[in-house]
Amino acid sequence: xxxxxxxxVTARHYEERLQEEYLEGKQPAFDISAGPIPGELxxxxxxxxxxxxxxxxxxxxxxxxxxxxxxxxxIAKGVDxxxxxxxxxxxxxxxxxxKGGHMHLFDPDVNFACSGIIAxxxxxxxxxxxxxxxxxxxxxxxxxxxEGAIDQGAFLESLNFASVHDLPxxxxxxxxxxxxxxxxxxxxxxxxxxxxxxxxxxxxxxxDHDDAVAVYEAAGEAIGRARDQNGPTLLEVQVHRRMGHxxxxxQTYRSDDDEEAALxxxxxxxxxxxxxxxxxxxxxxxxxxxxxxxxVEEAIAWAKDQPQPDPExxxxxxxxxxxxxxxTEEPDFDLAGGDGR
Amino acid sequence: xxxxxxxxDRELTMSRAMVESIAHEMRENEEVFYMGEDVADYGGIxxxxxxLLEEFGRDRxxxxxxxxxxxxxxxxxxxxxxxxxxxELMFVDFFxxxxxxxxxxxxxxxxxxxxxxxxPLVLTAAVGGTYNDAAQxxxxxxxxxxxxxxxxxxxxxxxxxxxGLMHNAIRDDDPVMYLFHKRLMGIGWMPAPDGPKTxxxxxxxxxxxxxxxxxxxxxxxxxxxxxxxxxxxxxxAESLAEDGIDAEVVDLRTLVPLDTETIVESVRKTGRLVxxxxxxxxxxxxxxxxxxxxxxxxxxxxxxxxxxxxxVPIPYARPxxxxxxxxxxxxxxxxxxxTSGE
Numbered sequence: 001x002x003x004x005x006x007x008x009v010t011a012r013h014y015e016e017r018l019q020e021e022y023l024e025g026k027q028p029a030f031d032i033s034a035g036p037i038p039g040e041l042x043x044x045x046x047x048x049x050x051x052x053x054x055x056x057x058x059x060x061x062x063x064x065x066x067x068x069x070x071x072x073x074x075i076a077k078g079v080d081x082x083x084x085x086x087x088x089x090x091x092x093x094x095x096x097x098x099k100g101g102h103m104h105l106f107d108p109d110v111n112f113a114c115s116g117i118i119a120x121x122x123x124x125x126x127x128x129x130x131x132x133x134x135x136x137x138x139x140x141x142x143x144x145x146x147e148g149a150i151d152q153g154a155f156l157e158s159l160n161f162a163s164v165h166d167l168p169x170x171x172x173x174x175x176x177x178x179x180x181x182x183x184x185x186x187x188x189x190x191x192x193x194x195x196x197x198x199x200x201x202x203x204x205x206x207x208d209h210d211d212a213v214a215v216y217e218a219a220g221e222a223i224g225r226a227r228d229q230n231g232p233t234l235l236e237v238q239v240h241r242r243m244g245h246x247x248x249x250x251q252t253y254r255s256d257d258d259e260e261a262a263l264x265x266x267x268x269x270x271x272x273x274x275x276x277x278x279x280x281x282x283x284x285x286x287x288x289x290x291x292x293x294x295x296v297e298e299a300i301a302w303a304k305d306q307p308q309p310d311p312e313x314x315x316x317x318x319x320x321x322x323x324x325x326x327x328t329e330e331p332d333f334d335l336a337g338g339d340g341r
Numbered sequence: 342x343x344x345x346x347x348x349x350d351r352e353l354t355m356s357r358a359m360v361e362s363i364a365h366e367m368r369e370n371e372e373v374f375y376m377g378e379d380v381a382d383y384g385g386i387x388x389x390x391x392x393l394l395e396e397f398g399r400d401r402x403x404x405x406x407x408x409x410x411x412x413x414x415x416x417x418x419x420x421x422x423x424x425x426x427x428x429e430l431m432f433v434d435f436f437x438x439x440x441x442x443x444x445x446x447x448x449x450x451x452x453x454x455x456x457x458x459x460x461p462l463v464l465t466a467a468v469g470g471t472y473n474d475a476a477q478x479x480x481x482x483x484x485x486x487x488x489x490x491x492x493x494x495x496x497x498x499x500x501x502x503x504x505g506l507m508h509n510a511i512r513d514d515d516p517v518m519y520l521f522h523k524r525l526m527g528i529g530w531m532p533a534p535d536g537p538k539t540x541x542x543x544x545x546x547x548x549x550x551x552x553x554x555x556x557x558x559x560x561x562x563x564x565x566x567x568x569x570x571x572x573x574x575x576x577x578a579e580s581l582a583e584d585g586i587d588a589e590v591v592d593l594r595t596l597v598p599l600d601t602e603t604i605v606e607s608v609r610k611t612g613r614l615v616x617x618x619x620x621x622x623x624x625x626x627x628x629x630x631x632x633x634x635x636x637x638x639x640x641x642x643x644x645x646x647x648x649x650x651x652x653v654p655i656p657y658a659r660p661x662x663x664x665x666x667x668x669x670x671x672x673x674x675x676x677x678x679x680t681s682g683e
Contacts, residue, residue, distance in 0.1 A: 063422065097455030106454035113421065113450070113458065120441050123414020130415050131422035134374065134400065141418070154441070157411035164406060317456035318491060323598035324549040325493070325509040325517075331547075335501065335540040336350035 001275060002288065004056060004212045008048040008268050010292040011072040014081075015043040015243070017296055018071070018088065022247050030248045036304065038090045039101050044072040046210075046242035049267035050174045051076040053207075053215025053237070054142060057223040063111040063128035063141040065121030068103045069174075070114045073144050079107040081299040091306035098309040099317065119145055119152035122171065126162045129169035133229070140168040140226040147236070148179025150193045159200040159234065168226035170219070173236040177262075180245040181253035197234035204234040210267040213274060240265055353541040354527025356388035358500035362507035363390070363427065365545050367397055370425060373511060376403040376412055377429030377465075386431055387467045387523050409439035413464065417446050420462040425511060433466035433520060434480050447516045448491030462517070463510045468496075469522040469569055469619055470666055472531055476654035479662075481568065483618060484625030486518050487596040493517045493550055494596040498525065498571035501539045502594055505548030512547065522568045522619075536572040551598035555607070559589035562676050563607040565630050566617040567593040570667065574617055577672035586680055596626065604630065605637045612643040613679045617672055622649040644679035648672055 018041065025035035032040070044051075047069070055076035058064065066073040074084055080095065087094030088102045095107055103116035111128070115121040125143035132139040149155050150173060162169050173193045177184060190196060197204025205222065207214050215237050222233035240262040244251050251259065272285060322328070353361065367373045374397075375390055381404040384391035394402045405412040409430060416428035430436060436443060443464070451459050470479030487494045495510055495517055497503035503521065510517040525537040556571055557578050564574045571592045578588040589607050593600065608614050614634060616627040627647035634642060648667045656662050 063418070065418075095455065095457065096453050099455050100453035104453040106450070106458045108454075108457050111422075113454075115446060117441050117445050120410075120414065120446060123411050123442060124418030124421065124446060126411065127415030127418020127420070127426075128422050129418075131419040131424045134419075134424065153438075154410045154414065157406070157408035158414070160406055161408055161411035161415060317452050317454075319493070319515040320451060320456055320459040321514045323493070324551050325513040325515075325547065327509060327547040327549045330549060330552055331505070333542050333546070334348050336348050336352075337540065 001213065001271070001278065004052045004216065005271050005275060006288050006292055007052045007076050008212060008271060009289050010295060011048045011051065011075045012045055012268060013293050013296045014071060014075060015045040017300055019043060019243065019247060021300065026248070032248065037088060041102060041247040042069040042245065043243050043247065044069045046240035046262060046267070047174050047176060048072050049210035049212040049215050050172060050237040050239050051144070053212045054170070054172050054219040054223070056216060057219055058140070058142065060110045061139050063125060063139065064144065065125045066112070066114045066144045067118065067121055067146060067149065068116045069146065070103065070105055074105055074107070074112055077112050078110045079105065079112050080109065081295065082302045085299040085303035086306045089303045089306070090308070091303060092309045092313065093306045097313065097317065119149035119154040121145065122155050122158035126158045126167055126169050129162065129167035129226070130165065132168055133165070138227050140170065140223055142170045142172055144172045144174060146179065147173055147175035147177070147184050147193055148182065150196060151188060159197070159202060159232070162232040163200040163202045166229070166231040168229060169232045170222045170226055171232065171234045173234070174239050175236055176239045176241040178241055178245065178254070192236060194234050194236040202232055202234055204236070206236040206238070208238050210237060210239045210265070212267060212271045239267070349540045349542050351540060351543065352538050353500045354533065355497065355500045355503045355521065355537045356391065356526040356528065358504040358541045359389060359507050359521065360391055360393060361541070362504045362545065363511070364393060364396065366508065366511040367401060372424045373427065374401040374403060374424070375427045375429070376405055376416060378405060378407060378431050380404060380429055385429065387521070387526050388528050389429060389465060389467070389521065409435060410442055413439045414442040414446065416462050417442055417450070417460055420460045421450065421458055425461050427463040427465060427511065430464060430466040432478050433468045433482050434477050436482065444489045448489050451515065452491055459514050460516045461514045463519055464516065465519045465521065467523045468520045469524055470655050470662060471524050471569070473657055473659055473662055475657040479655040481520070481619045483520065483567070483596055483620045484629070487626065491516065492597060495519045495550065495594070496567045496596065497521060497594065498568055498592050499537050499539045500541050502548060502554065504541055505546050506594065508545050509547040509550060524569050534572045536575065548594070550595040551600050552594065553600035553603040554592045554594055555589060555603070556592045557588065557590040559587040559611070561587045561611055562613040562615060562680055563589050563591060563604070563611045564615045564617060564672065564676065565591045565593065565604055567596070568619060570617045570619055573667065573669045574672055576669040577676065580669065580673055581676055586676060588676055599633065601633050601637060605634055605641065608634055609638065609641045612641065614642060614645045615648065615672065615675045615679055617648045617667055619666060620649060621652055622647065623652050625649065644682055646675045646679050648675045
């Protein structure tokens with residue numbers, strides 16, 4: 001539980017600090033092109049319980065795909081925090097050498113990948129599970145997605161594909177109530193996304209409050225099922241969006257009550273009180289938080305100190321093999337009919 | 342000169358040549374598998390996997406649900422784990438339902454990861470018309486995929502090329518789209534023209550990408566083309582030869598990478614360029630080839646023309662389909678036009 005807490009406070013502090021860094025130069029007037037962090041920024045404060053509750057069952061060789069809001073999942077999966085931060089700052093030593101950015105984080109050392117396109121990380125996660133099954137390995141794959149993604153064909157096709165092939169994959173829906181400005185109730189009549197599992201002959205569970213321990217227990221069952229080669233599971237977790245969809249989102253569509261309710265239901269507070277029940281005191285919790293903050297500050301300082309990419313770096317990494325494929329030599333056969341090939 | 346014993350005279354259809362290379366790679370490497378709709382029991386609607394199920398079984402020749410996003414995306418995921426999937430899109434025209442996995446995941450993950458992730462996936466698809474299958478089942482869409490950075494694009498025109506290019510595709514660590522023309526496969530119910538059935542060595546061999554092949558040497562005009570239209574260009578060249586017009590036919594074999602060198606070299610020799618393809622005329626392959634020659638050596642171009650599908654969907658009825666898909670007569674007319682100015 002201490003480890004869950006450590007990752008949750010790391011992820012929370014990380015998002016709060018990135019928000020500060022991101023807004024530098026963007027206030028009072030918001031200009032997306034100003035400041036040290038390029039591009040859009042989707043922060044996950046309030047969603048930590050889902051990521052840590054699931055990822056703490058995973059090994060480095062298990063595969064995770066995350067969507068456009070990936071930082072908390074990456075932290076829970078053990079992605080290199082310094083190189084991830086450098087990528088978010090668009091630096092040369094970032095995970096993708098500054099070519100991917102915060103929605104496209106790839107760390108093959110811990111089998112972590114992202115896609116910025118809604119639900120499109122589901123098929124590759126199913127594919128990683130397919131590879132595990134074909135190789136007869138006990139690795140599993142987890143696809144994270146938001147509740148706004150459950151109406152996408154890529155998600156529904158992947159549930160069917162995973163089910164019919166009994167793949168060791170878990171689909172984790174982080175239900176933060178909002179798809180940018182769209183509340184779930186206005187786009188689907190199915191209250192619980194996990195109910196959709198029934199249509200694919202797959203178990204579906206919903207954890208109705210963002211309690212990291214409850215997520216950990218439910219995820220343990222789902223991932224255990226996958227690892228024992230008993231097929232896929234759909235797991236939905238109620239989380240909360242403490243910030244806008246992206247930084248700079250005015251959230252005019254959201255009532256004050258809704259926002260306050262999200263802020264009031266804090267999964268970190270909840271876990272803290274659980275830890276206190278288990279005998280941890282203020283000092284213990286503060287020590288964990290201090291470590292987390294130090295780790296985050298170190299990563300951000302390191303990232304900001306990294307070089308910008310050179311303009312001509314844009315031309316590298318198109319392919320890993322030379323364009324000619326594996327050979328530049330054409331064989332010389334003597335074919336009947338001369339050069340009739 | 343090699344002696345007569347070394348001459349390879351075993352002829353294969355293009356589909357048998359493709360299947361032979363796939364089978365070879367599957368025997369050599371357990372990480373290679375083939376996934377698609379109707380590829381197992383049926384053997385591929387266009388014979389792309391005929392006979393493979395018997396040898397390799399259902400785990401390696403996998404029939405899948407009609408869910409192109411799911412299975413092409415699963416192939417991306419398996420490839421990123423280091424397997425070497427071959428995934429088939431039955432008709433290239435079906436790309437629309439799964440385009441995100443092709444152009445946002447398959448094509449971009451290597452680049453976005455700074456080269457830390459690679460996707461050794463071969464995406465095969467049947468292309469082309471000439472058999473009245475109308476607008477949603479007859480396209481080639483060469484230009485659509487070649488336009489997107491990150492995909493290597495292979496278009497074989499003969500059995501010999503099909504085999505060597507397939508070996509290179511499966512062994513390549515990058516994403517390859519392997520677009521085979523239905524009319525060239527040698528399917529019983531869709532007779533192929535003379536030409537794609539060629540002698541094919543039994544051994545495995547690789548043909549590099551980005552090496553266009555001069556299928557016919559000539560001095561007066563360069564015809565650059567690919568796929569089915571290599572054979573239509575060769576037919577046109579034979580007919581033109583009777584009137585003393587000596588056409589060189591360059592088969593691109595791959596669009597990405599593009600062998601600009603061979604094209605420019607040929608145009609420097611002939612001074613005249615006709616580009617022929619079975620894709621739409623505007624914003625596509627023909628314009629790109631002409632622009633790349635102009636970029637490299639504008640002075641070498643004395644005359645230029647292109648022959649492609651005018652900008653309409655492929656119509657159904659025979660007279661109209663025949664009108665819009667270029668044939669040997671259209672190519673001949675174009676060549677006569679560009680060679681008439683002397």
